[in-house]
Amino acid sequence: MEQGLTQPVVAPTLSPAARRRQLKEKAIAGFITLMAFTGIAALILIIIFVAKEALALFTEAEARHEASLSKMFLAQDVAPGRPAFRWQPVSKVPKVSMIPLFVGTLKTTAVSMLVAVPLGIFGALFAAEFAPRRLRELLKPVIELLAGIPSVVLGFFALMVMSTFVKDLFAFDRPLNAMVAGLGLALAIVPVIFTVSEDALTAVPRSYREASLALGATPWETAWKVVLPAAAPGILAACVLGFGRAIGETMIVLMASGNADVISWSLGDSARSLSATIAAEMGEVVVGSPHYSLLFFIGVQLFLFTFVLNLMASTWTKRVVKKLTGGAA
Amino acid sequence: MKPGTRRAVGLLLTSLTGLAAFVIIAVLAIILFNVAENGAGGVTWTFLSQPPADGMMAGGIFPAIFGTAALTLLMTLAVMPVGVLTAVYLHEYAPPNSLFARFVRVAVVNLAGVPSIVFGLFGLGFFILFVGQGMDRALGHEEMYWAQPGILWASLTLAVLTLPVVIVSTEEALRAVPMDHRTASLALGATQSQTLARVVLPGALPGILTGAVLAISRGAGEVAPILFTGAAYFLPDLPSHLNSQFMHLGYHTYVMATQSPDVEATRPLLYSTVLVLLLLTFALNLVAVIIRTRTRRKAAGAH
Numbered sequence A: 001m002e003q004g005l006t007q008p009v010v011a012p013t014l015s016p017a018a019r020r021r022q023l024k025e026k027a028i029a030g031f032i033t034l035m036a037f038t039g040i041a042a043l044i045l046i047i048i049f050v051a052k053e054a055l056a057l058f059t060e061a062e063a064r065h066e067a068s069l070s071k072m073f074l075a076q077d078v079a080p081g082r083p084a085f086r087w088q089p090v091s092k093v094p095k096v097s098m099i100p101l102f103v104g105t106l107k108t109t110a111v112s113m114l115v116a117v118p119l120g121i122f123g124a125l126f127a128a129e130f131a132p133r134r135l136r137e138l139l140k141p142v143i144e145l146l147a148g149i150p151s152v153v154l155g156f157f158a159l160m161v162m163s164t165f166v167k168d169l170f171a172f173d174r175p176l177n178a179m180v181a182g183l184g185l186a187l188a189i190v191p192v193i194f195t196v197s198e199d200a201l202t203a204v205p206r207s208y209r210e211a212s213l214a215l216g217a218t219p220w221e222t223a224w225k226v227v228l229p230a231a232a233p234g235i236l237a238a239c240v241l242g243f244g245r246a247i248g249e250t251m252i253v254l255m256a257s258g259n260a261d262v263i264s265w266s267l268g269d270s271a272r273s274l275s276a277t278i279a280a281e282m283g284e285v286v287v288g289s290p291h292y293s294l295l296f297f298i299g300v301q302l303f304l305f306t307f308v309l310n311l312m313a314s315t316w317t318k319r320v321v322k323k324l325t326g327g328a329a
Numbered sequence B: 001m002k003p004g005t006r007r008a009v010g011l012l013l014t015s016l017t018g019l020a021a022f023v024i025i026a027v028l029a030i031i032l033f034n035v036a037e038n039g040a041g042g043v044t045w046t047f048l049s050q051p052p053a054d055g056m057m058a059g060g061i062f063p064a065i066f067g068t069a070a071l072t073l074l075m076t077l078a079v080m081p082v083g084v085l086t087a088v089y090l091h092e093y094a095p096p097n098s099l100f101a102r103f104v105r106v107a108v109v110n111l112a113g114v115p116s117i118v119f120g121l122f123g124l125g126f127f128i129l130f131v132g133q134g135m136d137r138a139l140g141h142e143e144m145y146w147a148q149p150g151i152l153w154a155s156l157t158l159a160v161l162t163l164p165v166v167i168v169s170t171e172e173a174l175r176a177v178p179m180d181h182r183t184a185s186l187a188l189g190a191t192q193s194q195t196l197a198r199v200v201l202p203g204a205l206p207g208i209l210t211g212a213v214l215a216i217s218r219g220a221g222e223v224a225p226i227l228f229t230g231a232a233y234f235l236p237d238l239p240s241h242l243n244s245q246f247m248h249l250g251y252h253t254y255v256m257a258t259q260s261p262d263v264e265a266t267r268p269l270l271y272s273t274v275l276v277l278l279l280l281t282f283a284l285n286l287v288a289v290i291i292r293t294r295t296r297r298k299a300a301g302a303h
Helices: A016-054 A061-066 A069-073 A099-130 A133-148 A151-170 A178-202 A206-214 A219-230 A232-248 A251-256 A274-284 A290-328 B003-042 B045-049 B062-093 B099-113 B116-139 B151-176 B179-187 B192-221 B249-259 B263-302
Strands: A076-079 A082-084
Touching: A016 A290, A016 B062, A016 B099, A016 B116, A016 B151, A016 B192, A061 A290, A099 A133, A099 A178, A099 A219, A099 A232, A099 A274, A099 B003, A133 A178, A133 B003, A133 B192, A133 B263, A151 A178, A151 A251, A151 B003, A151 B192, A151 B249, A151 B263, A178 A232, A178 A251, A178 A290, A178 B003, A206 A219, A219 A232, A219 A290, A219 B003, A232 A274, A232 A290, A232 B099, A232 B116, A251 A274, A251 B249, A274 A290, A274 B116, A290 B099, A290 B116, B003 B263, B045 B062, B045 B263, B062 B099, B062 B151, B062 B192, B062 B249, B062 B263, B099 B151, B116 B151, B151 B192, B151 B263, B179 B192, B192 B249, B192 B263, B249 B263
Parallel strands: none
Antiparallel strands: A076 A082
């Protein structure tokens, strides 16, 4: 950077070495930015390539005939004069109603949420507010271990151990049913709800608690009436996130639900979920057939459900942080 | 409320929440105990080193162990550079309030929530049918070579699935490197990339390793994404090429648990397989937890 007094003022010139170094820095920064694009690209490619294989349902005459939207979502005459919802895509006359799959997914998910939400939130409240420090530091990694159990192992446990136990307990006819699958799913989502709730609870500033205690509230009143409401958006996000996981989880439902396409609200009947249907049928399907496109179409729906749920959850998580830091300042 | 009632409600709430935490831990203990009790007897050297025999009614799980290891190794090679550099961009290079960085974050959060079976569909639709077929056409293969399920496509599918895990833990690791280290390096005349390579990344190394370990443990346990991208029921040979199919501990568990002609006979083998899979993922998770706790403590000490 030489800039003599006698010379007219010009932009500082760099030595060739410095210029090379600057170029190199720019190249590296560019490369790193390019790499950061991969995450966005992956998400876009997922939706494009899953939707692409499902597109035949709307563009090809054969597929449109065999699996039209009305056949997927409205009752069809299975026997003359007896409208019904059936998922039997490989029978002689394919029946492709998605309603049983929605019912099955909803049933197993509902069971899992009913069990996992109270367990997860209460557990998190205990860890964040009531547990002594030592116990709390033990609780978190142990529940992280539970989160690390592969879902196929949870499915195996539901299939081998929980099924007989649940069948005897509720006097169900068959060991594999919506209840067992739902309880297995609960094991998978409890850690999610616990972790996210606990994060939300610990994000509540100390000043909230101190103010409440200073006004004469007991620790439990502080936890229940001050900390819990303050963390509410984050806890809601935890539940939504758990809900998304439960909808998308595959192996547990595939192994423990019995997989029959019945429409019933009884938890003792078997259930067939959206994700398990893809897993069970994609292996034997003819590439490009209507059935194949149908399975990808289920994938598109799953993607969209969970995408919306995730956006909601991340908005609420951000809201709790904003609210708390804004309020504390 | 009377003081007595207040104390009673407080006690009730504390014990209720404590009970919830206890139930979660108890279930974990029951699973571990059940698997260990039924599986430990069968985990012998023969079991670990032999292939399955008699239609999976006897023998061991060596090909499944090998397949799982090879799969996760390839996955790690693919995901680590991309994941680490994405985190480096987000934490070190992105301008403040960068719109692009915000998009990347939203994408990563959503990627983490995509159901694993949808990754399987993506692997089939993108890697096998689009990339694989394209490669076969470009290379002039008469028969399907790349356009079929294989270990490469399965591991790349898992790499996309574990990308958020790596990004999130690397970013946390970068956050733990004190700002002073960067400013000191820059003040000495080092460029940003030199600072990154010699100060920031070495400082964040434990956290980055945590990310790798977490990704491996997650990837090793996922079955849904590899169902139709490369896992095989039974293979007499180990995978030898990038397009070979492979056996997998998780898939093996699924197959033996649901499609065995005689579940009672395969039960001991099944339990031992699950025990091996569980020990593997637990060991990895434990390592990750230990490194992370240590880094966090160190970071807390530095501030």
